[in-house]
Amino acid sequence: MTFTRMFVRLGACLHRLPKRNAQPPALWPPGITRDPCAASRTQHTASHSKSCLWQLREDYFELSVSGLLMRFDYVWLRDHCRSASCYNMKTNQRNLDTATVELGIRPSNIRVDEETLFLTWPDGHVTRFNLAWLVQNSYEGQKQRAVQPRILWNSEIYNKAKVPTISCGGFMTSDEELKKFLKTFLLYGIAFVEDVPPTLEATETVAQRVSLIRETMYGRVWNFTSDFSRGDTAYTKLALDRHTDTSYFQEPCGIQVFHCLRHEGTGGRTLLVDGFHGADKVLKEAPGNFELLSRVPIKHEYIENVGAHHNHMIGVGPVLNVYPWNNELYMIRYNNYDRAVINTVPHDTVQRWYVAHRALTTELRKPENELWVKLKPGKVLFIDNWRVLHGRKSFTGLRQLCGCYLTRDDVLNTARSLGLQA
Numbered sequence: 001m002t003f004t005r006m007f008v009r010l011g012a013c014l015h016r017l018p019k020r021n022a023q024p025p026a027l028w029p030p031g032i033t034r035d036p037c038a039a040s041r042t043q044h045t046a047s048h049s050k051s052c053l054w055q056l057r058e059d060y061f062e063l064s065v066s067g068l069l070m071r072f073d074y075v076w077l078r079d080h081c082r083s084a085s086c087y088n089m090k091t092n093q094r095n096l097d098t099a100t101v102e103l104g105i106r107p108s109n110i111r112v113d114e115e116t117l118f119l120t121w122p123d124g125h126v127t128r129f130n131l132a133w134l135v136q137n138s139y140e141g142q143k144q145r146a147v148q149p150r151i152l153w154n155s156e157i158y159n160k161a162k163v164p165t166i167s168c169g170g171f172m173t174s175d176e177e178l179k180k181f182l183k184t185f186l187l188y189g190i191a192f193v194e195d196v197p198p199t200l201e202a203t204e205t206v207a208q209r210v211s212l213i214r215e216t217m218y219g220r221v222w223n224f225t226s227d228f229s230r231g232d233t234a235y236t237k238l239a240l241d242r243h244t245d246t247s248y249f250q251e252p253c254g255i256q257v258f259h260c261l262r263h264e265g266t267g268g269r270t271l272l273v274d275g276f277h278g279a280d281k282v283l284k285e286a287p288g289n290f291e292l293l294s295r296v297p298i299k300h301e302y303i304e305n306v307g308a309h310h311n312h313m314i315g316v317g318p319v320l321n322v323y324p325w326n327n328e329l330y331m332i333r334y335n336n337y338d339r340a341v342i343n344t345v346p347h348d349t350v351q352r353w354y355v356a357h358r359a360l361t362t363e364l365r366k367p368e369n370e371l372w373v374k375l376k377p378g379k380v381l382f383i384d385n386w387r388v389l390h391g392r393k394s395f396t397g398l399r400q401l402c403g404c405y406l407t408r409d410d411v412l413n414t415a416r417s418l419g420l421q422a
């Protein structure tokens with residue numbers, strides 16, 4: 001819908017504004033919609049059309065566009081001015097020094113036409129806001145927006161989903177194929193690329209099509225086997241229960257890439273579990289448990305002294321990481337092997353935390369939530385390490401797994417540049 005159509009009834013009238021201490025009228029008095037001109041005639045503080053109303057309040061500016069009521073702080077309005085002197089449209093960076101804005105600032109004049117809000121500030125500077133931009137960028141508008149589209153899955157949902165197969169050739173050469181791959185990855189938190197040559201170099205090339213490789217103390221692109229060359233159970237033949245990796249980093253690695261180059265033996269199947277699906281079940285069944293897991297900070301730790309490798313990593317944060325403004329889950333940090341001593345909360349909280357952690361673990365361990373796959377040479381698996389847990393069955397024989405971690409920002413960057421919501 002265009003704003004031109006929505007604002008045809010709005011007059012471009014200039015209002016003289018009352019003094020700062022003047023009592024503002026009650027919010028949208030009942031008569032205001034029946035007599036479109038009354039408020040502006042009597043108060044000189046408000047204007048409106050069928051779909052747009054505004055009021056200059058004592059402490060904030062109130063704007064309603066197509067039924068969405070928004071409230072803007074005056075300093076915010078000055079701070080977000082997109083005029084050439086305040087904002088560099090070429091670099092998309094703020095020029096205005098926010099510290100020079102008087103904290104009690106209020107506009108001296110306000111005018112709204114079909115699609116623009118004009119604010120004149122006491123020093124004469126004029127700020128123009130496109131109304132659609134305000135809707136998109138206001139707190140209230142953001143809250144209305146859908147969270148990141150995801151399909152939470154158990155094995156049945158995933159297997160029935162008919163996830164598209166992505167082949168290496170198309171993936172490397174066609175942006176459409178890359179987009180298809182990333183769309184799948186964003187929806188499910190896992191995605192495969194098939195027909196990749198079973199080499200470390202080819203795996204690296206495929207990984208770099210999506211993002212930047214995140215080098216860690218394990219190296220850039222690793223190729224590991226059960227030789228205990230490093231001080232971690234991953235470098236053995238033992239089974240590994242579901243977990244996320246690098247929980248001991250302040251920012252755990254965003255994506256994990258696995259490519260099994262060789263396995264002459266039995267076992268070693270890979271387990272995948274959608275952590276967000278499990279967390280969602282906890283939220284629905286016992287919101288108090290979800291809240292505890294999202295509020296209580298705990299530590300994860302990696303201590304290694306093997307050969308020349310000396311590492312001590314510590315990451316602090318809750319198991320469930322949610323955006324504070326809308327409670328949307330964005331990262332799960334779940335690794336019972338690497339979880340460190342709990343010393344960040346008192347005993348009564350510890351007790352409730354164990355109950356909540358058990359509820360999540362019970363959910364994550366339900367057989368119907370387990371997706372088992374056998375990694376084979378040629379099939380590269382990308383795992384969203386902020387969402388999907390992985391594990392493996394114990395195995396026999398020579399098994400060689402190569403892969404790398406990717407930076408999450410750059411995966412999302414690639415996705416956005418292809419027009420995906422990320």
Ligand SMILES: C[N+](C)(C)CCCC[C@H](N)C(=O)O
Pocket residue numbers: 218222224232233234243244245246247335337338
């Ligand atoms: C993937 N690679 C074999 C290089 C490292 C494995 C790291 C294992 C560690 N316990 C963690 O969960 O982070």
Ligand SMILES: O=C(O)CCC(=O)C(=O)O
Pocket residue numbers: 234240245270390391392401
């Ligand atoms: O060996 C595997 O399949 C995975 C081991 C693991 O969890 C890891 O390397 O992060």
Ligand SMILES: [Fe+2]
Pocket residue numbers: 234243244245390
């Ligand atoms: Fe792992």
